[in-house]
Amino acid sequence: MKSFFVLFFILLFNSFLYAVDDENCLLCHKYRTLSRIDENGKTRLYYVNDELFHKSVHGKIKCKECHSQITKIPHEENTKVNCLNECHIVEPSSEKRFSHKKVQEVLMNSIHNPKNKYVNYRDERDFPDCIDCHNNPLFRPIQIFKDVTEEGLSEKALARCRLCHKEEKFVKYFYNHVSHRLHNSKNSAEIVRMCNKCHGKEEMATKHKLVNAVATYSDTFHGKAVTFGYDSAPDCIDCHVKENESAHAIRSYEDPKSAVYEKNRWKTCAKKMCHPDATPGLGEVRMHVVINKDLYKPEYYTALGFTCLTLGAYLPLALILVLELIREIFPNLSFRRKRRK
Ligand code: HEC
Ligand code: HEC
Ligand code: HEC
Ligand code: HEC
Numbered sequence: 519m520k521s522f523f524v525l526f527f528i529l530l531f532n533s534f535l536y537a538v539d540d541e542n543c544l545l546c547h548k549y550r551t552l553s554r555i556d557e558n559g560k561t562r563l564y565y566v567n568d569e570l571f572h573k574s575v576h577g578k579i580k581c582k583e584c585h586s587q588i589t590k591i592p593h594e595e596n597t598k599v600n601c602l603n604e605c606h607i608v609e610p611s612s613e614k615r616f617s618h619k620k621v622q623e624v625l626m627n628s629i630h631n632p633k634n635k636y637v638n639y640r641d642e643r644d645f646p647d648c649i650d651c652h653n654n655p656l657f658r659p660i661q662i663f664k665d666v667t668e669e670g671l672s673e674k675a676l677a678r679c680r681l682c683h684k685e686e687k688f689v690k691y692f693y694n695h696v697s698h699r700l701h702n703s704k705n706s707a708e709i710v711r712m713c714n715k716c717h718g719k720e721e722m723a724t725k726h727k728l729v730n731a732v733a734t735y736s737d738t739f740h741g742k743a744v745t746f747g748y749d750s751a752p753d754c755i756d757c758h759v760k761e762n763e764s765a766h767a768i769r770s771y772e773d774p775k776s777a778v779y780e781k782n783r784w785k786t787c788a789k790k791m792c793h794p795d796a797t798p799g800l801g802e803v804r805m806h807v808v809i810n811k812d813l814y815k816p817e818y819y820t821a822l823g824f825t826c827l828t829l830g831a832y833l834p835l836a837l838i839l840v841l842e843l844i845r846e847i848f849p850n851l852s853f854r855r856k857r858r859k
């Protein structure tokens with residue numbers, strides 16, 4: 519019924535009716551005001567920005583290849599997108615129809631599969647789905663206004679392709695395709711935000727017998743560097759995934775295959791960009807340290823020692839400064855009674 523009203527609204531602005539063909543989704547979804555308030559009181563925006571959509575990584579995919587449950591108008595509610603759908607695009611080296619099933623396989627071999635043997639607490643609802651980590655701003659149209667960045671086209675590099683390839687569209691498309699995948703598409707701060715959704719929540723950490731990984735990370739030099747905008751400092755993926763593996767191959771630190779398993783750790787630190795001279799000793803440095811006497815004794819006493827040292831030096835100094843200030847303002851102040859002449 520609700521959708522009927524929204525529909526009615528659109529038709530008011532659309533003085534004549536188009537024949538609604540399968541893929542003519544933007545006929546309705548191009549309207550910025552296409553929205554409603556759902557049963558839970560949340561505003562849902564159904565607007566899709568055509569230009570941004572067609573520039574995005576999924577720009578060549580038809581709406582219905584993802585929204586396969588949308589079969590009629592008005593649509594049925596609460597349709598879900600399955601990222602493992604096959605689409606019409608053919609991957610050229612295998613000539614098979616493309617899907618993200620390979621990513622799913624890696625994910626299923628990682629700690630983010632509730633069935634992984636190193637999981638502490640198996641509650642399926644707590645485990646990330648593709649959409650939990652990949653909040654593509656185009657899927658969430660409200661965010662498109664603040665979160666969309668230009669793809670990294672380097673004019674200098676493009677000029678080299680143009681020497682031989684004359685068609686601008688060809689050059690841009692292939693350059694984009696390759697360069698987009700050569701480097702990380704998300705910067706460190708974005709990765710931290712991605713994981714923060716779950717690993718920054720105290721109740722989730724307690725439930726799964728983990729430390730608050732984001733808070734403890736933010737206390738380290740690495741975390742502070744990222745907070746202050748230094749992008750080469752390591753983020754969660756740099757440490758938790760081995761160098762030549764997919765970003766989805768995150769494993770428990772107790773898993774001998776993990777990049778942060780006790781015996782592998784120093785090799786992870788020794789990445790070329792990081793600490794190339796690292797020795798096994800560096801791997802003993804703990805990364806997610808909570809100041810807790812029972813869990814991390816040496817760290818606890820070091821922190822306690824430094825706190826005492828800081829306060830021990832600072833408090834007497836502050837006292838002297840205050841006394842001096844009082845003398846400056848009231849040069850004749852004295853608590854002794856003046857003798858009468
Ligand atoms: C005649 C107008 C119209 C056309 C054409 C149309 N939509 Fe919609 N769509 C709507 C309206 C109105 C809503 C809001 C529905 C509601 O309030 O429940 C909506 C909602 C949606 C939703 C959210 C559904 C949910 O989970 O609540 C999706 C996804 C969607 N449309 C995709 C599509 C796709 C894909 C196509 C093309 C195949 C399409 N739409 C074509 C009008 C249209
Ligand atoms: C690559 C797959 C993909 C393609 C292609 C795609 N979408 Fe989506 N779309 C999604 C996902 C994923 C969501 C988020 C759904 C969720 O949170 O459950 C979404 C969300 C939406 C929503 C908001 C629904 C809501 O419940 O808030 C609308 C409307 C929508 N898409 C319409 C379209 C239209 C129109 C097109 C074609 C121009 C399109 N989509 C193309 C994957 C896709
Ligand atoms: C939707 C929630 C969610 C998101 C988002 C998420 N995780 Fe997890 N993560 C979990 C759950 C649940 C576990 C399993 C906890 C357990 O063992 O019970 C887990 C486990 C882990 C572990 C293993 C901890 C151990 O036992 O050693 C690591 C490492 C990890 N996640 C890293 C990440 C990183 C890095 C990101 C961001 C790219 C991320 N996670 C995003 C839910 C999430
Ligand atoms: C725990 C969080 C997490 C989950 C869950 C997740 N991804 Fe990813 N994904 C990432 C990170 C981190 C990257 C690397 C981003 C970068 O390069 O900047 C990535 C990259 C990708 C890439 C680019 C290619 C690559 O491997 O670098 C694709 C495609 C992708 N993910 C698809 C998926 C699909 C499909 C799913 C669901 C089956 C999924 N992801 C689930 C975190 C996640």
Ligand code: HEC
Nearest residue numbers: 675676678679680681682683688689690691692693694696
């Ligand atoms: C020195 C000339 C030259 C330069 C510079 C050059 N290319 Fe090419 N490129 C070629 C030739 C010749 C072919 C055909 C090769 C073949 O078929 O074996 C080709 C093929 C390709 C193909 C494969 C097309 C297909 O359908 O098989 C792509 C993609 C491509 N180039 C992209 C680029 C990009 C992107 C750049 C810039 C970074 C670039 N090229 C720079 C000469 C060049």
Ligand code: HEC
Nearest residue numbers: 713717728729731732735752753754757771778804805806
């Ligand atoms: C500099 C490398 C490094 C970075 C960056 C890093 N980790 Fe870790 N992580 C480790 C190591 C090493 C361990 C093994 C346990 C320890 O040392 O505390 C670990 C353990 C974990 C654990 C299990 C901790 C426990 O004992 O409960 C989780 C969950 C985790 N990391 C998630 C994350 C997330 C999320 C981020 C990003 C915010 C992140 N890590 C950033 C190196 C790192």
